[in-house]
Amino acid sequence: MLVDQDQRDTPLELAGVLDINSVAEVRKALLEHVEQHARISLDLSRIQSFDAAGVQLLLAMQRSAEAVGKPFAVVSGTDVFTMTCEALGISRTQFVEAIIHVVKPACNEKETTVA
Numbered sequence: 001m002l003v004d005q006d007q008r009d010t011p012l013e014l015a016g017v018l019d020i021n022s023v024a025e026v027r028k029a030l031l032e033h034v035e036q037h038a039r040i041s042l043d044l045s046r047i048q049s050f051d052a053a054g055v056q057l058l059l060a061m062q063r064s065a066e067a068v069g070k071p072f073a074v075v076s077g078t079d080v081f082t083m084t085c086e087a088l089g090i091s092r093t094q095f096v097e098a099i100i101h102v103v104k105p106a107c108n109e110k111e112t113t114v115a
Helices: 023-036 052-067 079-087 092-114
Strands: 002-004 012-018 040-050 072-077
Touching (some): 012 052, 023 052, 040 052, 040 079, 052 072, 072 079
Antiparallel strands (some): 002 012
């Protein structure tokens, strides 16, 4: 997995494989990116392989960014990224919106039940 970040205002580019075998390696770079930037944008146009663990990592990064009030977006992705997201019920074109709709109702329901 290649993580490339040349300039502070450009999207973070991920290339290669983002799967269960590489997410631990990529996680650190993504957390640093969330800490160092006011806006989180990812370029996934060079991803060659992507699985549910990759989606889970992006969901976690979206939540980390949201927790500190930073916008999060996937600005570009490959067909592999699109197919994996859609197989999991997340539209590539509405990635952030889908995350909010999938995660928030479950959290709100639990909070209501517990309270």
